[in-house]
Amino acid sequence: DTAVSQTPKYLVTQMGNDKSIKCEQNLGHDTMYWYKQDSKKFLKIMFSYNNKELIINETVPNRFSPKSPDKAHLNLHINSLELGDSAVYFCASSQEGSSKQYFGPGTRLTVL
Amino acid sequence: LAKTTQPISMDSYEGQEVNITCSHNNIATNDYITWYQQFPSQGPRFIIQGYKTKVTNEVASLFIPADRKSSTLSLPRVSLSDTAVYYCLVGFPGGYNKLIFGAGTRLAVHP
Numbered sequence: 029d030t031a032v033s034q035t036p037k038y039l040v041t042q043m044g045n046d047k048s049i050k051c052e053q054n055l056g057h058d059t060m061y062w063y064k065q066d067s068k069k070f071l072k073i074m075f076s077y078n079n080k081e082l083i084i085n086e087t088v089p090n091r092f093s094p095k096s097p098d099k100a101h102l103n104l105h106i107n108s109l110e111l112g113d114s115a116v117y118f119c120a121s122s123q124e125g126s127s128k129q130y131f132g133p134g135t136r137l138t139v140l
Numbered sequence: 141l142a143k144t145t146q147p148i149s150m151d152s153y154e155g156q157e158v159n160i161t162c163s164h165n166n167i168a169t170n171d172y173i174t175w176y177q178q179f180p181s182q183g184p185r186f187i188i189q190g191y192k193t194k195v196t197n198e199v200a201s202l203f204i205p206a207d208r209k210s211s212t213l214s215l216p217r218v219s220l221s222d223t224a225v226y227y228c229l230v231g232f233p234g235g236y237n238k239l240i241f242g243a244g245t246r247l248a249v250h251p
Contacts, residue, residue, distance in 0.1 A: 032183075069225070071184065071241040118183045127174050127231060129239060131183025 031055050032132035034119050040138045041109055049104045049135045051119030058124040059083070060102035062094060065116045065134070077102050078124060109139045144228045149246040158215045160245050162228030165209050173204060173211045176227045178244070184227060188213070215247075223249045 032053045041047055053060060061084075062074040076084035080096040091107045102119060119132040145163040152158045164173070172191050176184040188195055190202040190211070201214040215222055225244040 070243065071178075071227075073239060120183065127172065127189065127229070127239065128186045129184075131185065134181070134183055 032119055032121055032130050034117075034132040034135050036135060037133065038136050038138075040140065042140055043109055043111060045109050046105070046107045047109060047137070048106070049117055049119075049137070051102050051104070051132055053100055053119075053121040053130070053132075055121055055130060057121040057130070058099060059122050060096065060099070061120040061122075061129065062102065062104050063118040063120060063131075064088075065118060067115070071118070075102075075104075106137075109137075111139050113137060114139045144230055144242050146226075146228050146242065146245045148243065149248070151248050151250065152218055153250050154219055155217050158218050158222070158247060158249075160213045160215075160226055160228075160247070161210055162213070163210045164228070164230045167208050167230050168232070170232045171230045172232065173202065173208075174229045174231070174239075175200070175202065175213045176229065176239075176241075178225045178227065180224075184241070187226075218247075218249045220249050220251065223247060 035050045059078045061076045063071050064074055065071045074086055074088050075094045077096045079099050093105045096102045114137055116134045116136050118134045120129040122129040172189055174189040175187040177187050178184040188197055188200050188202045190204050192204050195202045203212045225246050227241050227244040229239055
């Protein structure tokens with residue numbers, strides 16, 4: 029059984045489009061995260077939600093809007109995509125207060 | 141959050157023990173040391189976490205000296221499948237934990 033799943037795995041789109049990436053975890057965790065890994069392989073946190081509430085919001089453009097319909101899901105919506113948004117986006121989850129995070133398989137976003 | 145420094149890359153051969161050292165000179169009293177492993181095209185995977193002395197699990201051992209300004213991840217008898225990037229992270233595990241990943245150490249295991 030997949031613990032943290034993301035869809036789609038690959039996403040190719042044109043500049044200016046709006047797209048969403050979905051994430052689901054079946055671990056019963058309270059906290060979920062979105063990370064971005066760029067072409068240089070640096071992994072940076074973007075957002076963190078705890079029980080559907082936004083906890084961490086790093087300095088990311090407001091074109092990125094996370095939404096958590098329930099504590100098992102954290103979706104990432106991106107408006108007006110730009111070339112620099114091309115990266116691999118990872119969703120993760122953890123129990124509240126734990127640094128042991130479980131990562132999803134990633135979504136490779138390519139903006140043309 | 142304490143900054144960490146690791147070697148950019150390491151090479152080893154199958155069956156050898158690999159030790160990856162991480163420096164974290166400004167580690168805080170409450171900080172723990174956590175290691176993650178990332179294979180190509182996959183998300184990072186938790187390996188081990190420790191506070192002081194030695195921690196061992198089925199995958200690796202973590203050695204932390206008394207001053208805690210460094211730590212060493214030890215992988216016994218590596219195989220080709222251990223080829224991956226290994227990240228050392230330092231931080232307080234409580235609260236809403238924000239993991240800060242550095243560049244990591246790219247380990248290549250050769251036949």
